[in-house]
Amino acid sequence: MRVALLVMATLATxxxxxxxxxxxxxxxxxxxxxxxxxxxxxxxxxxxGPAKADAILSYRQQQPFxxxxxxxxxxxxxxxxxxxxxxxxxxxxxxxxxxxxxxSPAAGAQ
Numbered sequence: 001m002r003v004a005l006l007v008m009a010t011l012a013t014x015x016x017x018x019x020x021x022x023x024x025x026x027x028x029x030x031x032x033x034x035x036x037x038x039x040x041x042x043x044x045x046x047x048x049g050p051a052k053a054d055a056i057l058s059y060r061q062q063q064p065f066x067x068x069x070x071x072x073x074x075x076x077x078x079x080x081x082x083x084x085x086x087x088x089x090x091x092x093x094x095x096x097x098x099x100x101x102x103x104s105p106a107a108g109a110q
Contacts, residue, residue: 030097031090
């Protein structure tokens with residue numbers, strides 16, 4: 001049993017290392033107000049890099065988003081991406097991101 005836990009913890013650590021090296025973003029909870037979020041806050045969303053964040057800001061300068069569906073009007077954002085982002089989006093209230101950190105693999109393996 002302990003060997004299995006050690007193997008799983010090692011694989012999880014290896015996965016996190018590979019993800020970090022690949023430049024993937026840490027998971028987070030909360031919501032991003034697409035009408036008020038900064039470029040950096042927008043870039044915390046999965047799949048949103050500098051170019052897409054700039055496109056969102058550019059669209060927003062022309063007219064505010066009335067629904068999160070309006071993101072489909074932004075170049076480079078399609079149905080699949082919107083579906084991935086939907087649970088993190090809002091058009092009212094503050095942007096409130098909370099990064100989730102994984103517990104240490106050794107913490108539960110006693």
